[in-house]
Amino acid sequence: MCFxxxxxxxxxxxNQVVSLRWTLDxxxxxxxxxxxxxxMPVITSQEPDQVQAYHWGLIPxxxxxxxxxxKLRAQTLNAKSETVFxxxxxxxxxxxxxxxxxxxxxxxxxxxxxxxxxxYVQAADGGIFAFAGIYSHWTEPETGELFRTFSILTTAAxxxxxRIHNSKERMPVILAPEQWEAWLDPDLTKEQxxxxxxxxSESFLKAHTIDRxxxxxxxxxxxxxxxxxxxxxxxxxxxxQASLFGG
Numbered sequence: 001m002c003f004x005x006x007x008x009x010x011x012x013x014x015n016q017v018v019s020l021r022w023t024l025d026x027x028x029x030x031x032x033x034x035x036x037x038x039x040m041p042v043i044t045s046q047e048p049d050q051v052q053a054y055h056w057g058l059i060p061x062x063x064x065x066x067x068x069x070x071k072l073r074a075q076t077l078n079a080k081s082e083t084v085f086x087x088x089x090x091x092x093x094x095x096x097x098x099x100x101x102x103x104x105x106x107x108x109x110x111x112x113x114x115x116x117x118x119x120y121v122q123a124a125d126g127g128i129f130a131f132a133g134i135y136s137h138w139t140e141p142e143t144g145e146l147f148r149t150f151s152i153l154t155t156a157a158x159x160x161x162x163r164i165h166n167s168k169e170r171m172p173v174i175l176a177p178e179q180w181e182a183w184l185d186p187d188l189t190k191e192q193x194x195x196x197x198x199x200x201s202e203s204f205l206k207a208h209t210i211d212r213x214x215x216x217x218x219x220x221x222x223x224x225x226x227x228x229x230x231x232x233x234x235x236x237x238x239x240x241q242a243s244l245f246g247g
Contacts, residue, residue, distance in 0.1 A: 031221035081197035100130035
């Protein structure tokens with residue numbers, strides 16, 4: 001699963017990597033919580049020449065009311081790649097309305113001895129990548145307000161992420177910059193889309209443990225200190241190693 005992520009690069013550095021027209025004023029985000037439905041930088045298949053602000057949490061175009069939209073988007077932060085062509089909330093968007101959610105890290109929890117240990121996961125080179133996503137445009141019936149929203153696709157975890165996210169063994173679909181153009185191509189076949197929704201290689205990622213305060217209700221995590229490494233000696237124990245690696 002993927003419910004929290006970051007994009008911390010400074011605007012001028014981002015523009016060097018993502019040399020597109022930005023239609024939003026960008027500030028580094030050290031911790032975005034999906035359940036707050038934040039506006040995040042997204043590139044869509046309809047307008048691949050620009051980076052736009054979309055709310056995380058997809059609202060299907062057929063949502064009948066704001067109350068129903070609010071309920072639905074709490075359930076659509078992620079879309080399973082295995083069922084995205086079948087689920088009513090997603091199947092209209094995966095064929096043609098695919099997007100890239102720009103990121104440079106995400107957060108996942110390891111379960112050990114009935115405690116949860118947060119990890120910050122990045123590209124091995126510390127650079128920018130993108131989550132494979134789908135997007136929707138929904139108009140609120142009473143006010144006519146347009147909501148641009150997206151969902152992040154998930155897949156089975158690679159071995160590294162299975163050790164970290166050991167309760168669910170899932171991970172987001174991560175695309176390196178050289179895969180972005182293909183993902184946004186509206187003419188891909190279903191089989192070609194499915195081929196891109198595979199777990200990335202272990203070698204593409206690195207991770208470290210961070211402060212467990214991240215899970216504390218009301219904790220302000222949107223600052224650089226959130227990403228600093230915190231060492232937990234108990235995770236170095238032989239019992240932990242046996243638990244994680246099957247010894």
